[in-house]
Amino acid sequence: PSQEDFPYTIRIVCEALSSNGSTSMGSVCAGTLALMDAGVPITSPVAGISVGLITGEDGEYVTLTDIQGLEDHVGDMDFKVAGTSEGVTAIQLDIKVNSISFDVIKDALSQAKEARSQVLDVITSAIPEVRSDVSPHAPRIQKIMVPTDKIGAVIGPGGKTIRGIVEETNATVDIQDDGTVLIGSSNAEDAARAIKMVEDLTRVITVGEVFTGTVAKIASFGAFVQILPGTDGMVHISELANYRVANVEDEVAVGDQVDVKVIGVDQSGKIKLSRKILLDDSDGPSPAGPRHREEVEKVEVNVGDIVTGAVVNIAKFGAFVEIAPGTDGMVHISELENYRVGKVEDVVSVGEEITVEVIDVDDSGRIKLSRKALLTD
Numbered sequence: 001p002s003q004e005d006f007p008y009t010i011r012i013v014c015e016a017l018s019s020n021g022s023t024s025m026g027s028v029c030a031g032t033l034a035l036m037d038a039g040v041p042i043t044s045p046v047a048g049i050s051v052g053l054i055t056g057e058d059g060e061y062v063t064l065t066d067i068q069g070l071e072d073h074v075g076d077m078d079f080k081v082a083g084t085s086e087g088v089t090a091i092q093l094d095i096k097v098n099s100i101s102f103d104v105i106k107d108a109l110s111q112a113k114e115a116r117s118q119v120l121d122v123i124t125s126a127i128p129e130v131r132s133d134v135s136p137h138a139p140r141i142q143k144i145m146v147p148t149d150k151i152g153a154v155i156g157p158g159g160k161t162i163r164g165i166v167e168e169t170n171a172t173v174d175i176q177d178d179g180t181v182l183i184g185s186s187n188a189e190d191a192a193r194a195i196k197m198v199e200d201l202t203r204v205i206t207v208g209e210v211f212t213g214t215v216a217k218i219a220s221f222g223a224f225v226q227i228l229p230g231t232d233g234m235v236h237i238s239e240l241a242n243y244r245v246a247n248v249e250d251e252v253a254v255g256d257q258v259d260v261k262v263i264g265v266d267q268s269g270k271i272k273l274s275r276k277i278l279l280d281d282s283d284g285p286s287p288a289g290p291r292h293r294e295e296v297e298k299v300e301v302n303v304g305d306i307v308t309g310a311v312v313n314i315a316k317f318g319a320f321v322e323i324a325p326g327t328d329g330m331v332h333i334s335e336l337e338n339y340r341v342g343k344v345e346d347v348v349s350v351g352e353e354i355t356v357e358v359i360d361v362d363d364s365g366r367i368k369l370s371r372k373a374l375l376t377d
Contacts, residue, residue, distance in 0.1 A: 022050035053077035233271030329367030
């Protein structure tokens with residue numbers, strides 16, 4: 001194979017421990033089996049056969065297929081022929097007479113072709129095709145292509161990005177001016193990790209893709225989410241939840257893992273994300289919330305009030321608690337316990353009564369509650 005298809009230096013060593021025939025032709029067949037078993041993408045299997053010659057005093061002759069040691073010793077020719085099912089790839093002729101006729105050559109090549117076909121059948125019955133991959137214990141040298149305008153993204157400022165890939169994966173990464181990236185590693189797992197990191201840095205984000213990302217930064221208008229190494233997108237505040245969000249911090253915090261969908265990529269490459277589009281109705285406020293109970297008389301709620309109420313709905317970001325008939329408040333997940341909570345369901349369940357403190361009431365009447373504020377260390 002070419003260096004581009006298989007960037008390894010290949011060396012085949014065949015050791016014949018004993019022989020009663022052509023060791024060179026045996027090496028051709030053994031070499032084919034070894035290459036195929038090692039995953040070297042050879043075009044076709046190759047077999048070799050040796051043809052001998054016995055001539056008489058009257059000019060008569062006999063050609064012998066796959067000669068043994070004695071036949072080679074007393075015979076007049078050792079004609080080695082190697083090839084594939086398509087044709088001959090190499091020949092070597094040794095003779096002990098002054099000359100041989102074209103008829104001898106013709107007969108020898110004909111017999112060699114027939115014998116070679118039989119040997120190839122044996123080879124392909126043992127290994128029908130080249131292994132799809134090299135051994136998992138073999139050193140890996142893999143090649144991928146990246147757009148030339150993405151080379152800088154792989155290298156990073158001062159080589160920071162490419163050094164980070166090398167340090168994290170223990171692989172070698174060599175990037176060339178035409179976008180060729182050669183990745184070398186002592187095992188398949190590290191090579192695969194390095195390839196994924198390079199591909200993540202250079203891939204084109206398309207509308208409709210869904211990612212699980214990490215909130216990297218919060219602003220008043222939305223949250224920036226890292227969806228791939230070196231690639232952030234922005235979730236506008238209107239795309240955070242399937243109801244009106246007053247403050248971004250009420251929904252997400254830096255470091256949170258969130259599922260988002262790409263809803264737009266502008267000409268400059270800026271990525272627009274939506275969390276709302278992946279939420280179902282159960283992830284929003286409870287139907288028992290204040291917007292659905294306008295006919296119930298409201299009670300006055302003040303910051304600092306301590307009340308006991310029942311959990312009426314649970315979302316990924318917190319729990320809704322009915323603190324009075326027709327009046328619900330929301331306990332954000334960060335206000336449930338005095339330690340980091342992974343899932344709201346790990347702390348409270350629908351119908352459970354809990355005691356909470358009112359920590360804020362905004363201009364629209366939304367009530368923020370805290371269970372954590374009443375807990376002791």
